[in-house]
Amino acid sequence: MYEERASRAVPGAVLWTAEPVPGRAAPVLPDGCMDLIWADGGLWVAGPDTRPHTTGDVTAARFAGLRFAPGTLPALLGVPAYELVDRRVPLAELRQVRPGPGFATDPAGALEELAARLAAGAPPPDALTGAVVACLAAGRSVAGTAAAVGLGARQLHRRSLAAFGYGPKTLARVLRLRRALALARSGMPAAAVAHAVGCADQAHLAREVRELAGTTLGAYTAQGVLVPSGANRETPVPSGSRTTA
Template structure:
């Protein structure tokens, strides 16, 4: 079981689930609450299949590029990792926050309140980058439009997203494709509309990023 709702934090979402299922790359990072532990899910470059763990998981999924300012840690240091928040912040502070969330009537709202207290505004350049890539704009064209050289764009992307802009664009393209295919658009038409060379190209990207064929992924979803 998995439920999600928008957060008061711009671009973020709150979710609750049982910790099962395949977690696909999405350009985001999450603050997690499970069994009175605070954890951080770093940016994924491939599907993450959680180990079977009992109990309810609660999470705040930050908007792409916004979590590093909250955490004080560059995203690339957490790429494809799940870590304890106490590995990033002072232990006394984390203990205090754990107690606060444990006492809360709704852990999701408590996570949201914490993020609202500490979050910094998202860099408008990063917002523009995500919007352009999510719309299918080429990386080179986007870099010119936002006034960044290729090396500077790559460095800033590593800090904000955990990987370079080409990987981010590929992940966002996959998300668009899954939304279309999941809505019943034929795979060939999905590939064409999302900028893949052909249906075979779409199939390769799905296998590499999601770890399973597109048909199986949609059937599970």
């Protein structure tokens, strides 16, 4: 079972809980986000992905997590995102944080309290990060995004590595993948999806999905509704069974 709601502690973050369903695991797909995860007593950081992952790095009977908007968690951790790309790392390796007793009874609530403490000691959010994501998600080119946020191409690349873990071109591809998968889940035909997300043609979209997600649109949608769940950020559940808090 999977449930999620908007975080009350961190703007733009999503609080989720999940209990994996035996036999229904799926790879973690790139989404541009990073997660802070509680898994059976351990705290983990899921870094930004550039490829599909299995769930073997973090296993548990129950999960709770905070999924942070692209570019926001590295500032709270004080660690550049490029150091965490395609990794699942114990939080203790990055920050000296002791889990409070609340994790035993209310891990979701305890995660929000922990995130609030991290945010209180971090610098203010960088408005440029959100502007970059908004531009790329809207389909702007890397050059157009750099001009829109007032940076040179090299500056944008350097800032993107620290905030997102990869350069703006890769981030744009990941955000486009997210849009494409969401449209495919809604029932839109593949050719229409390719046009809607700005791919040159359906073959271009197929290559992008294969390279970033390791699957095809048809195979992806055949699994049912896929919802993010942190350590396993794309857990398939039967269509219509998702519960949102």
